[in-house]
Amino acid sequence: MFSRTFASNVGNKQQNIRSISTSMQTKFYEGQSVERYMDGAASGRTEELSLLLKGGVNIDMKNEKGWTALMFAARNGQIPTIKLLMENGCDVNLMNATGQTAVDIATFWNHKEAADLITKQLKDSRVEDNKQFVNYFGHSTLDRAAEKRKNTKWLKNTMENENTTFICFHGNSALVVPNTDTSLPKSVKFCLYHVQYSNIAKHLNTDPLVIFLGHEYNNEEKAWFAVDISSISKSVYTSWDKDLELLAAYPGGMMLRKEDASLLAQARALFAWHERYQFCATCGSPTVVEECGYKRRCQDKECKSQKGVHNTSYPRVDPVVIMLVESQDGKSCLLGRQKRFPHGMWSCLAGFVEPGETIEDACRREVFEESGIKVGYVEYHSCQPWPNPSQLMIGCLGRATSSKIQVSSILQTIVKQVDYEELEDAQWFSRETILQMLARQHKEKLFVPPEQAIAHTLIKHWVKMTNANL
Ligand SMILES: NC(=O)c1ccc[n+]([C@@H]2O[C@H](COP(=O)([O-])OP(=O)(O)OC[C@H]3O[C@@H](n4cnc5c(N)ncnc54)[C@H](O)[C@@H]3O)[C@@H](O)[C@H]2O)c1
Ligand SMILES: [Mg+2]
Ligand SMILES: [Mg+2]
Ligand SMILES: [Mg+2]
Numbered sequence: 001m002f003s004r005t006f007a008s009n010v011g012n013k014q015q016n017i018r019s020i021s022t023s024m025q026t027k028f029y030e031g032q033s034v035e036r037y038m039d040g041a042a043s044g045r046t047e048e049l050s051l052l053l054k055g056g057v058n059i060d061m062k063n064e065k066g067w068t069a070l071m072f073a074a075r076n077g078q079i080p081t082i083k084l085l086m087e088n089g090c091d092v093n094l095m096n097a098t099g100q101t102a103v104d105i106a107t108f109w110n111h112k113e114a115a116d117l118i119t120k121q122l123k124d125s126r127v128e129d130n131k132q133f134v135n136y137f138g139h140s141t142l143d144r145a146a147e148k149r150k151n152t153k154w155l156k157n158t159m160e161n162e163n164t165t166f167i168c169f170h171g172n173s174a175l176v177v178p179n180t181d182t183s184l185p186k187s188v189k190f191c192l193y194h195v196q197y198s199n200i201a202k203h204l205n206t207d208p209l210v211i212f213l214g215h216e217y218n219n220e221e222k223a224w225f226a227v228d229i230s231s232i233s234k235s236v237y238t239s240w241d242k243d244l245e246l247l248a249a250y251p252g253g254m255m256l257r258k259e260d261a262s263l264l265a266q267a268r269a270l271f272a273w274h275e276r277y278q279f280c281a282t283c284g285s286p287t288v289v290e291e292c293g294y295k296r297r298c299q300d301k302e303c304k305s306q307k308g309v310h311n312t313s314y315p316r317v318d319p320v321v322i323m324l325v326e327s328q329d330g331k332s333c334l335l336g337r338q339k340r341f342p343h344g345m346w347s348c349l350a351g352f353v354e355p356g357e358t359i360e361d362a363c364r365r366e367v368f369e370e371s372g373i374k375v376g377y378v379e380y381h382s383c384q385p386w387p388n389p390s391q392l393m394i395g396c397l398g399r400a401t402s403s404k405i406q407v408s409s410i411l412q413t414i415v416k417q418v419d420y421e422e423l424e425d426a427q428w429f430s431r432e433t434i435l436q437m438l439a440r441q442h443k444e445k446l447f448v449p450p451e452q453a454i455a456h457t458l459i460k461h462w463v464k465m466t467n468a469n470l
């Protein structure tokens, strides 16, 4: 039903096949030339390969065993050749006749650097190929390197390393400096303050909460940590830099560069978890931090949580569905207003996923609870870590099968008792009205959430999907 959506979201896989048009280039298909191309890759003759690629060779051509040039380069750990092929857009996902990818081959032959390099591209290309939308707070550039979290020696050395960067948190807020880089979008008002541990250690508690965020891909030397500085007063941190200030993770986190925002989302969720889960959920004993911020272990050795793996010991992520619901005729979409929203703002309906519930059913239930509208087909669009404190917003598109809105239909009786309403209103909006709201040109000053919110992404996607001129 939503084939239009898929076409602009996940269905547009680029084929990346280069055609060879001239007769000279056509000759290249002859057996000898295939061999020369493959051999060039295996031997790392980058200049020759570069010329062949400029001549229009099919970069992903396979030999009779299904091997590509990238696979040959991976087989021999030819780093410059691998880089060249990837820069020229080779397909890193291909498999040979026995089902191995270039990463499998590099790993098998112990070429770790080559395997890491291709893996990184693989991740990027999945995003690129699928044209998958990455929302604000989701632009992490770090390898979380979970295996390092238990390696106390590596952690200690790395924390002290001068290439390592710390970001600082004080309760719910991050330490920031005003942005002075005018090349960044206007919405970027602040930058996370970056500091080395040695510069702040003397001001910290004896054992501050430190969280390992990860290191840069293929570079263990460039590691990132977050540290709790709540024991430090304003007069101390402003002595490091007079422009330093505390920025509340939400909504302040919307005023950062996208890379900073993803670091903030990761660190904020973890700090909030540590603050709220100081005691064991199973027996009530105090807990201690392990795995550089990624685990809390109960101090009672007899506690059930010590036996086996228990999710009470690990950080929380709360799944929330958020959906753009399209009317039966496809001409309007359903938005709602919560009381706490700024005047004039309308957004997608959203709600926490409940235990034992599918994403699709959660969308249908929440929309029905909040608006009385029934939803049939649901599909996934994109997601967003939401640091308020640790939701994962699962963005979906849904098609309504009814049209009569009844706000908080199911909750209405309860609502009266507890004086709480999920939504103060829900309405259908035409595409034209949505366009005016997106452009902030609506005559009654109605508008939708800012582009940092996944609600904005979904609304804009619906407008594009319905061929409006955006
Ligand atoms: N990024 C965005 O564009 C965007 C848009 C809308 C909502 N959100 C976020 O989504 C979240 C959920 O949306 P909602 O408030 O409409 O949900 P909802 O409709 O499920 O209603 C919230 C109520 O659900 C209950 N609840 C169930 N599980 C909960 C849990 N794990 N934590 C807290 N409360 C829980 C509480 O009673 C709460 O008051 C909100 O926290 C909001 O910040 C983000
Ligand atoms: Mg709800
Ligand atoms: Mg809701
Ligand atoms: Mg709910």
Ligand SMILES: [Zn+2]
Pocket: 280, 281, 282, 283, 284, 285, 298, 299, 300, 303, 304, 305
């Ligand atoms: Zn316990």
